[in-house]
Amino acid sequence: MTCNAGRIPSVTSIHSSGVPHPSSPDPGPPARKSGQVASQWPDLMRWSRRPSGCGAIARPAGRPIGRVPSVGSSGSAGASGGRDAAPHRVVPVRVACGDRRTLPSMAESAECHRKNGSEFAVSTSSYPPSRVYRSPLLDSTRWNSFEPRHGDIVISTATKAGTTWAQRIVASLIFRSVRLPRPLMELSPWLDMAMVPLADVLATLSEQRHRRFVKTHLPLDALPFHSEVRYVVVGRDLRDLALSTHHHARSMSSAGPRAALAAAAQAHGGETLSSFRPPEVPEDVHAFWREFFTRSAYPWESDGWPYNSPTRHLSSWWEHRSEPNIRLLHYQDMLDDLDGEMRRLADFLGITVDERVWPDLVHACTFAEMKVNEDEIWDSGLSGSALGSWNFFHKGTSGQWHTLCSEDELALHDRALRRLPEELRTWLVRDPSARS
Template identity: 55%
Template sequence: MAARGRTHTVGVGMIKGPERVYRSFFLDSTRWDDYEPRPGDIVVCTPPKAGTTWTQRIVSVLVFGDVGLPGPLGEVSPWLDGTFTPRGEVLRLLGAQRHRRFLKSHLPLDGLPFHSEVSYLVVARDPRDTAMSAHHHARGLNWLADLPPHGPPGTAAQPRVPEDAREFWRAYFTRGAFPWETNGWPYNSPTAHALSWWEWRREPNVCLLHYQELRDDLDGQMRRVAAFLGLAVDERRWPELVRACTFGRMRSERRRLLAGGVSGSALASFEFFHKGRNGQWREVAAEAELALYRAAVEPLPADLRDWLTRSA
């Protein structure tokens, strides 16, 4: 089980240290203990199924100024707190990189060290849509429930999720994977994640993105990210870079983007990007399910709730 009250030394450039330990079948926040930031590092930080890989792809074309990658996206942009890649391997990947580094994390701010010289791209999505996407994703990985635990010592194996979307919805909005969270099972809470960053959204090194705004105006949101990161835009290449970040293009190129290296070919063969559209919850959620969702978002500040729940 994850523990509270973790002690962490605040070093040079660190605004605050992590306040909780998140350890589960897919997440281990203690991996950040060995992180040595470089000025200019970028952390793409989202709850699961809120546009993580999409945002990593956007950052990749902005950092390299090209649609090509020097390797699989999972190696170019490692997931430091994920349990599926050995800890030492991720740290070796990061240490060897000479380009501007951009990492992936699913942690809320209270599980991360927060450095002034690091830029944090935080993506949120309507929790009704993350629930649908999480169900598709977790159901596709149900076979892992039959394998021995691969998470940190003492954590349970990956749970098997129900096939029925309504049954999953009820669990997602009433159960937490950690004692201090009340929704998001079997992953971490999308509402707690958003709240942790909302309180720091005016910091100069934090940029909040919304999944729906990326869908509505990919060009404009990519320009916003480039400006936040201080990256120059080559207008001659710009249309090509934007096209490379559309959902259709990423889906068609998933093997090139994801396969190979330490991540293997599992993600590339799995329907990882799924449909990428919002509003599918309307086909599943009746009034009883929507009441559970409303109870989950009710504790949020009104301005955050209004911003977060702008599903199409």
């Protein structure tokens, strides 16, 4: 039988191979004999087979789209992303399996690969980014080289919105263990981080035989969108996020992380990367607050300095939150009900976990436990050397702005919020003290 893996006409092709479809029944941990201790994580090598007879998926040619059409469908795409995006019709077309020229369903794709003796399935449709983010820290064009696998997970957050926390949760669900086989930053690389050689990141991803989960700080319109990749997006109240960003940026520009970053860059990337310096930010939190809410590192954005805008990041995903492969989480919900949020996320990812180990997984993903076990987070690479050289996990709490910010400063926050849709504002703003 010929696999019904096809191709969308494009300039750049992306071969894909990957894990079982997320909607497929999860196989669970390997069977064990009576009295035998369960494996610390599922058999990773069971994902090692590549698909046979499967075509490549490619991004469509023509003008970038600003709006992602419904997953797996063709139709018009209105401009809502990049400023230069215009309405654009994208028609995914299949070639293969005789004269059939329509996109197969997820179930058909999985069935096709199973009959071909492979547990992998290729992504069925892809839409290109309409915006480029490039700075000494971030380069969205690196995603052009990403080869998606069926069932890949992309974790997208603004800086300090709960990125590492979400990565740790997803890792616990994938490996079904409180222990991880490798440091978290190695298991879940940050693809758009410009300072790490792209070839090294791609090699790491290519060699992985577990279900992959990749980190990004990019909004939706700066990423290629694949219909059979799962996107986990985390939002956080902007007031809490601003204070956490101040601590992060100040710490990164201090002597210890600067030295660690320079040394790691020299070892991994040569002189060009070793000359990178984190942005200088005001020590005074009030001065930083004004900068954070009035400008960005990118000229088309209005907040988030010294990084990209958290409002624009979240609004890009919010517009498409009804897509079946996008899941939005809120940082405060994770604080309030970690067990429930992890269960809902496991259901979204199609992962089943033995109830006997579930309490241990939830405990391992608490903020306090991650802070105690930071050695499980950082690798010996560029980002790990810098981020692991200081107290990365600060407080992980909400509402500190109550005692720090003046009415004028809170007005800056309110002005940034007004750029968001009303429903998103209602969802995003959280004040735990108001419930007491």
